[in-house]
Amino acid sequence: MMGPGPLAGIKVLDLTSVVVGPSCTLLLAQQGAEVIKLEPPEGDLLRKLGGKSRTPGMAPKFLHFNRGKHSICIDLKSEGGREVVRRLAAGVDVFVSNIRAKALARLGLDWATLAGLNPRLVYCNIAGFGAGGRYRDKPAYDTIVQGMSGMADAMGRVFGAPRYMPFVIADHMTGFLAAQAICAALVGRERSGKGQAVEVPMLENMASFVLREHMAQRSYGPEGAIGDVRMFDPNGRPARTADGFICVSPNTDAQARGFFLAAGRPDLAEDARFTSVAARVAHTDAYFAVRAELLAQRTTADWLARLEAAEVPAMQVNGIADLFSDPHLADVGLIETQQHHSEGEVLALRPANRFSDGLPALRDAPRQGEDGPAILRDLGYSESEISHLLTTAVLVP
Amino acid sequence: MMGPGPLAGIKVLDLTSVVVGPSCTLLLAQQGAEVIKLEPPEGDLLRKLGGKSRTPGMAPKFLHFNRGKHSICIDLKSEGGREVVRRLAAGVDVFVSNIRAKALARLGLDWATLAGLNPRLVYCNIAGFGAGGRYRDKPAYDTIVQGMSGMADAMGRVFGAPRYMPFVIADHMTGFLAAQAICAALVGRERSGKGQAVEVPMLENMASFVLREHMAQRSYGPEGAIGDVRMFDPNGRPARTADGFICVSPNTDAQARGFFLAAGRPDLAEDARFTSVAARVAHTDAYFAVRAELLAQRTTADWLARLEAAEVPAMQVNGIADLFSDPHLADVGLIETQQHHSEGEVLALRPANRFSDGLPALRDAPRQGEDGPAILRDLGYSESEISHLLTTAVLVP
Numbered sequence: 001m002m003g004p005g006p007l008a009g010i011k012v013l014d015l016t017s018v019v020v021g022p023s024c025t026l027l028l029a030q031q032g033a034e035v036i037k038l039e040p041p042e043g044d045l046l047r048k049l050g051g052k053s054r055t056p057g058m059a060p061k062f063l064h065f066n067r068g069k070h071s072i073c074i075d076l077k078s079e080g081g082r083e084v085v086r087r088l089a090a091g092v093d094v095f096v097s098n099i100r101a102k103a104l105a106r107l108g109l110d111w112a113t114l115a116g117l118n119p120r121l122v123y124c125n126i127a128g129f130g131a132g133g134r135y136r137d138k139p140a141y142d143t144i145v146q147g148m149s150g151m152a153d154a155m156g157r158v159f160g161a162p163r164y165m166p167f168v169i170a171d172h173m174t175g176f177l178a179a180q181a182i183c184a185a186l187v188g189r190e191r192s193g194k195g196q197a198v199e200v201p202m203l204e205n206m207a208s209f210v211l212r213e214h215m216a217q218r219s220y221g222p223e224g225a226i227g228d229v230r231m232f233d234p235n236g237r238p239a240r241t242a243d244g245f246i247c248v249s250p251n252t253d254a255q256a257r258g259f260f261l262a263a264g265r266p267d268l269a270e271d272a273r274f275t276s277v278a279a280r281v282a283h284t285d286a287y288f289a290v291r292a293e294l295l296a297q298r299t300t301a302d303w304l305a306r307l308e309a310a311e312v313p314a315m316q317v318n319g320i321a322d323l324f325s326d327p328h329l330a331d332v333g334l335i336e337t338q339q340h341h342s343e344g345e346v347l348a349l350r351p352a353n354r355f356s357d358g359l360p361a362l363r364d365a366p367r368q369g370e371d372g373p374a375i376l377r378d379l380g381y382s383e384s385e386i387s388h389l390l391t392t393a394v395l396v397p
Numbered sequence: 398m399m400g401p402g403p404l405a406g407i408k409v410l411d412l413t414s415v416v417v418g419p420s421c422t423l424l425l426a427q428q429g430a431e432v433i434k435l436e437p438p439e440g441d442l443l444r445k446l447g448g449k450s451r452t453p454g455m456a457p458k459f460l461h462f463n464r465g466k467h468s469i470c471i472d473l474k475s476e477g478g479r480e481v482v483r484r485l486a487a488g489v490d491v492f493v494s495n496i497r498a499k500a501l502a503r504l505g506l507d508w509a510t511l512a513g514l515n516p517r518l519v520y521c522n523i524a525g526f527g528a529g530g531r532y533r534d535k536p537a538y539d540t541i542v543q544g545m546s547g548m549a550d551a552m553g554r555v556f557g558a559p560r561y562m563p564f565v566i567a568d569h570m571t572g573f574l575a576a577q578a579i580c581a582a583l584v585g586r587e588r589s590g591k592g593q594a595v596e597v598p599m600l601e602n603m604a605s606f607v608l609r610e611h612m613a614q615r616s617y618g619p620e621g622a623i624g625d626v627r628m629f630d631p632n633g634r635p636a637r638t639a640d641g642f643i644c645v646s647p648n649t650d651a652q653a654r655g656f657f658l659a660a661g662r663p664d665l666a667e668d669a670r671f672t673s674v675a676a677r678v679a680h681t682d683a684y685f686a687v688r689a690e691l692l693a694q695r696t697t698a699d700w701l702a703r704l705e706a707a708e709v710p711a712m713q714v715n716g717i718a719d720l721f722s723d724p725h726l727a728d729v730g731l732i733e734t735q736q737h738h739s740e741g742e743v744l745a746l747r748p749a750n751r752f753s754d755g756l757p758a759l760r761d762a763p764r765q766g767e768d769g770p771a772i773l774r775d776l777g778y779s780e781s782e783i784s785h786l787l788t789t790a791v792l793v794p
Contacts, residue, residue: 060612060616064612144711147643147713159556162714164635166555167611173569177573181750184428186580188403198751205749208731208749211717211720212462212746215461216458219743220744237549245549247544247545247549313541315532317549321615323546326604328531334601355578
C-alpha cells in the first residue's frame with residue numbers, strides 16, 4: 001500500500017558513507033524521511049567499491065543502499081562548504097554521520113555547535129568506538145569490529161580459527177541500531193520539543209550482541225564457561241538430502257517421533273535412545289548420524305512433504321540465486337524491476353517491513369551531487385551564489 | 398548519564414518470547430519505555446532454554462534479553478485472560494508479538510480488534526514470513542530463516558557447504574529492525590495522532606540483508622554473477638601472529654607501503670607487485686603469502702605498535718573471554734555487576750548506545766509473573782477479582 005510513510009516530514013542530513021551509515025538512512029528513507037546525502041568531492045567510496053557498474057560511480061551495491069536519497073556534493077574543506085552544512089543542519093530534524101568525532105569537531109560539526117543552530121536536532125554519531133573509551137580515535141572497519149567484538153572468535157569455535165562472516169555484518173547491524181536510536185530520539189523530541197545527541201558505537205553494539213548470546217555461565221562469575229555451545233556444534237548445520245540441503249531440527253519429543261515416522265521408521269520412533277530430550281542428548285552422535293543417513297535417502301521436496309504432514313518444522317535451503325525465484329518472495333514482491341534514471345533497468349528491493357498506512361514510492365539512487373543546486377535553492381541560495389560555489393569547486397556538480 | 402530516556406512515557410505490551418521479540422523490546426526498555434512482558438503459564442521458553450540457571454526459570458540468556466521489563470503471566474486460553482490483554486492493549490502505546498497472525502486472530506488479538514479499542518496503538522507483528530506470501534503460516538526458526546534467506550549459502554561459499562552462523566543472528570537482526578519500525582510508527586503517531594500496524598517478517602528482512610550485500614552483477618539481469626566475492630575469499634580472515642591473531646587489511650597504496658615499512662622490509666614496499674591496487678590484485682596470492690609470513694614473525698602487541706606508527710589500521714582479535722578485560726569496554730563500563738533481586742550477583746550489559754539526555758537505570762529481569770497482581774491493580778482490577786483470576790489459574794503467580 002502506498003502512503004507518505006511514518007517518517008513523512010522528517011528531514012535527514014546524511015553525512016555517512018559505505019555501508020554502516022547508508023544502511024541506517026536507507027531505513028529512514030524507506031519510511032518516508034527526506035534524506036539529503038552529503039558527499040565529499042570524491043563521492044561515497046561505495047560508488048566505486050560496490051562492484052562493477054554500468055556507468056562510473058554507480059556500483060550496484062551503492063544503488064541498493066541509497067534508494068530514496070538525494071545527493072549533494074560539497075567540499076567540507078572550504079568555509080563555503082561548511083556554511084552549506086550549517087544552513088542545512090539548521091533546518092533538518094536529524095544529522096547523522098559516521099565521521100570520527102575529532103574530525104567533526106574540526107569541521108565545526110560537533111553536537112554543541114549544531115544544537116546551537118537547531119535545538120530540535122537529533123544528532124547521531126555512528127562511531128567505531130564510544131567517546132568514553134580509549135579506542136575512541138582508532139579507525140574501525142567492519143572486519144576490525146568483527147575481530148574485536150568476539151564475532152570472529154565465535155566463528156573460530158566452529159571453524160577452527162577466527163574467521164569473518166561473509167558479510168560486512170557489523171556495519172549492517174550497527175546501521176539498523178542507529179536507525180532505531182534515531183527514531184527513539186525523534187519520539188522523545190516529539191514529546192519534549194528538544195533534540196539530543198546519540199552515540200552509536202560499533203564495538204559496544206557488537207560486543208553486546210555477542211555477549212547476550214554467549215556470555216552463558218560467565219554471567220555468574222569468572223569461573224563460568226563462555227558460549228551457548230549448541231551454536232558451536234558441528235552437527236548444527238543444514239543437512240544433506242539426496243539432491244540438496246534441508247533445514248530441519250526435530251527438537252521436541254513429538255518432532256523427533258514425527259521425523260522417524262515421516263522417514264517410514266516406526267522402529268526408531270520407539271527407540272529408547274531417541275524418545276526423550278535427555279535420551280537424545282545422551283545419544284547426540286547417534287541421533288545426528290541416524291538422521292543424516294535417513295535424510296540423504298530422499299529428495300528435499302519429498303522430505304518437505306513428509307515432514308509437513310508429520311508437523312515437523314522444515315524448509316528448503318535457498319542459494320542466494322534461488323531468492324530470485326522463491327515463490328513466497330515473488331508473492332510479496334520483494335525484488336522489483338526498476339527503471340533507473342541513469343542506469344536503465346536494474347533489480348531493486350522494496351522495503352521488507354509493511355506499514356498499514358503505507359510507504360512511499362522510492363526514488364532511485366542518486367548520481368553524485370545531482371540534487372545539489374536544487375537543495376541550495378531550497379536553502380535560499382541565489383543562482384549567482386550557486387554559480388560561485390560551482391566555480392570555486394565548493395559545490396561539485 | 399541518567400535520565401528518563403527518549404521513550405519515557407511509552408508503554409509496551411510485549412507478547413514476544415525467546416530472542417527475536419525480546420531483542421526488540423530490550424532496546425525499547427533500555428530507552429525508557431515501560432515494557433510489560435506477558436508470558437504464558439509455562440513462561441517464556443528462554444527461561445529454561447537459555448542455559449543453566451541458579452534458580453529455576455532464570456537462565457542467564459533470559460536475564461540478558463529481559464532487563465528492564467515487567468512480567469505478568471496469563472493464560473490466553475481463558476476468556477478472562479484475553480480480557481486482561483484487551484484491557485492492557487486499550488491503554489498502551491505499542492503491542493508487539495511474535496505469535497503467528499492466524500493464532501493472534503483466533504485469540505481476538507488481531508490488529509482490527511485492538512485498533513478498535515485503541516486507535517493510537519502501534520501494533521507490531523514479528524512474523525517468520527509476510528502475510529502477503531504463501532509461506533505465511535509456516536513455522537520459522539532462526540536456523541530455518543538462515544537457511545532460506547541465503548545466509549547459510551553465503552557461509553557455504555566460504556566453508557564448502559551451507560552452514561549457520563554461530564548466533565541466532567536472524568532473530569537478533571529482525572529484533573533490531575522491529576524496534577526501529579515500532580519507533581518509526583511512534584514518530585508518525587506523535588505527528589498524526591493515529592496508530593498503525595507494522596509487519597516485520599524475518600525472511601523478507603534477512604533476504605534483503607543478503608541481497609543488498611551480494612546481489613552484485615545479478616542486479617543487472619539473470620546472466621550477472623551473484624556475490625561480493627571479496628567476502629568469500631579464504632584469505633579474508635584474521636591473520637596469525639607469533640602469539641595470536643590480528644585484524645589488518647592494508648588496502649590502499651599508502652597502507653600497503655606502510656605495512657612493509659612497519660615490517661622492516663623497504664624492499665617489498667618498492668616491489669612492483671605491491672605498489673598499486675591493480676598490481677596487488679594481479680598478485681593477490683603472493684601479497685597474502687608475504688603478509689602472512691611477515692605477520693607470523695612478531696607478536697600481536699609488537700605489530701600493533703608498528704602498524705599504528707605506520708598509520709595502517711590494525712587491531713587485536715578478542716576472544717569472547719577477552720571482552721571482560723578489554724580496556725576500552727572497561728572504560729565505557731559496558732559490562733556491569735548487578736545485584737539481581739532473586740539471582741544474586743550477575744554480570745549484565747548496559748545499553749550500548751548513549752543518549753545525551755540520559756537513559757534510565759534498568760530494573761533487573763523479572764521472575765515469571767512477578768508483576769502480575771500489581772499490573773492488574775493498575776488496570777483497575779479489585780483484590781477479589783485478582784484472587785479469582787489466581788484461583789482459576791488465569792493469572793499465574
